[in-house]
Amino acid sequence: MRITYYGHACFMVEMGGKKLLFDPFITPNPKTQDIEIDMDAIQPDYILISHGHADHVADAVTIAKNSGAKIISTYEIVTWFGHQDIDGHGMNTGGKFTFDFGVVKVVNAVHSSMMPDGSYGANPVGFVISNDDEGTFYFAGDTALTMDMKLIPMICPTLDFAILPIGDNFTMGYEDAVIASEFIECNTIIGCHFDTFPPIEIDHDVAKTAFKNKGKTLFLPEISMSFNITKN
């Protein structure tokens, strides 16, 4: 799978010949002022939204209208986008559905949620996404460490990598993310939700060492960096 980082919790993952964009927050992000959201690279087929906070949905309407991308999120969030004439596929925690790129399973996240206009944002979620050829990954969304993460290895294919928040304050910090990586039985972790704002600035070396001490790799991508992760 080819992965591109657009800052904060925003990633493009190419899977099954489709482009999946997660939690677009680019134009308001002080760290991504060089990125043009109408550029060809940001033309997803699907936009996956973990919850309604502005730092996860800010550019979703614009990108969906530019690209024709379909929203995949909770029923309530898909309904909110539907009122803006954007098409989507509503799901909810515990459910899975087979799309043309692979299977999406919606898993629990422990956080809060509200749409940018103050309307109800439903429960926050994470996604486990897989296909037989390219592998499986977990996009945790904003979440605390939770015992529910132990269910993931029981109910999902083996993870090839996971995207976990590590910035603390609004989500789990890197110490809890190390425990999360043990719960989900995954050794390759991509960090997100760090350094965007002062309360979530982290020491990269300290965080990487905490994972290394448990035999795991924490990868902290540079903004706009693309990289490949192959199936184990």
Ligand code: NI
């Ligand atoms: Ni949030």
Ligand code: MN
């Ligand atoms: Mn957030």
